[in-house]
Amino acid sequence: MTIYLAGGCFWGLQKYFDQFPGVRATEVGYANGPDSAPTYREVCDSSGHAETVKIEYDPKEISLRELLDKYFLVIDPLSVNKQGNDRGIQYRTGIYYADQSQLSEIQAVYDEQEAKYGAKLAVELAPIQNFYSAEEYHQKYLDKNPDGYCHIPQKMFHLAEEESKETLRKKIxxxxxxxxxxxxxxxxxxxxxxxxxxxxxxxxxxxxxxxxxxxxxxxxxxxxxxxxxxxxxxxxxxxxxxxxxxxxxxxxxxxxxxxxxxxxxxxxxxxxxxxxxxxxxxxxxxxxxxxxxxxxxxxxxxxxx
Incomplete structure (x- = not known):
């Protein structure tokens, strides 16, 4: 299965999701903007595309609900076009689904988050209209550049490890x-x-x-x-x-x-x-x-x- 998630700079969002068992592959790119392949510079100049991570996952190992629950841990769902120090239309938050069958599960999580915050979310919820792969140097950027900029706190890149430790502690x-x-x-x-x-x-x-x-x-x-x-x-x-x-x-x-x-x-x-x-x-x-x-x-x- 595939889901597309936008949430600020895609460098950090890709590294964040790469850590979880069941995530088979990720790719960063530009989504749901004008129907033409943009360059990174054009995206930064407000082309209308969102920096997005394409996530391929195995629902037998990690459900869409689990992915979305983890997604909401690292975004500000009430801000429009702003995540941390990232400002601009390309940094908007969005959940873009590839299969209509995913919508009911997404909507359930979405409604829960609105109830939690007591406010309407600024997170776009829409089918994926287009997705253009970003330039190669953006792919796995933080793996290639460990000291590179990221709006997501470093501790969140070890969340799966901490979850695994807690699971093991409960088991033994x-x-x-x-x-x-x-x-x-x-x-x-x-x-x-x-x-x-x-x-x-x-x-x-x-x-x-x-x-x-x-x-x-x-x-x-x-x-x-x-x-x-x-x-x-x-x-x-x-x-x-x-x-x-x-x-x-x-x-x-x-x-x-x-x-x-x-x-x-x-x-x-x-x-x-x-x-x-x-x-x-x-x-x-x-x-x-x-x-x-x-x-x-x-x-x-x-x-x-």
Whole structure:
């Protein structure tokens, strides 16, 4: 699906929408002016076109309502031909639809915004009449020129990242989020898997990537789950951790880069001498009898040797 949105300088509006999952492609251009292709200079000289972003999106991943809700976060819907320091007819706000079926959803959001502000919106609502692609140097301008001018606050370019973080926090819980994302440490002897030795595997609570097997788990008495090695063939990331006045080897998951814990050279000699000291909050346990059901059937062979 395609929607055309005008809201001040199109440099910032394009970068803003490029961040959201479900937005497949964007293009900046000049819309709903005289039916002839203008140059940027002609647009700035009040040709009548609006600086507009053409947005191609997958409605299965992001709805038109979601796009419009995000649009209204970065425009002044009551101003005529003015957005921030941008003044002129080319900087007017507008929602230009390509398909009549989009109108009812657009109108619903539009009505909600008018009720919110208690005033008539200055945002044009009309079918797309024409759209002319802007010169190449305007495309992805702020990616090419990170210090370029933009009327949209910088923090809004990280909105999707913040939304993703909040979604993850709700999914895995505050403790697991702080451990995996901010390298926090759960209190000793409080973790779910500290004194836990059922048959199965442990996966990253964030990504589900397999990390450790119960076959390699042992009671180290340290207050956290301890493993002598990761699952065979599974690599972990190791980095030097100099926090808290110590020098330790931090362990992270390879795919999701989740903080897991640390590895020490004081494990059982008969199993290689390593002790992977891991936070329970970074793990999810998959019982042996549910490996097939959960999509980890290939790991049953670990227990058949």
């Amino acid at each position: 819980g505050d403790l697991s989020y702080e451990v995996t994302q901010n390298a926090a440490t759960e209190r000793p002897f409080t973790g779910e898997y500290d004194d836990f030795f059922e048959k199965g595997i442990y996966v990253d609570i964030v990504s589900g990537e397999p990390l450790f097997s119960s076959l390699d788990k042992f009671d180290s008495g340290c207050g956290w789950p301890a493993f002598s090695k990761p699952i065979e063939g599974k690599e972990l990331k190791e980095t030097t951790d100099r926090s808290h006045g110590m020098v330790r080897t931090e362990v992270r998951s390879a795919q999701a880069n989740s903080h897991l814990g640390h590895v020490f050279p004081d494990g059982p000699r008969e199993t290689g001498g390593l002790r992977y000291c891991i936070n329970s909050a970074s793990l999810r346990f998959i019982p042996y009898d549910k490996l097939e059901e959960e999509g980890y059937g290939e790991y049953k062979k670990l227990f058949e040797r």
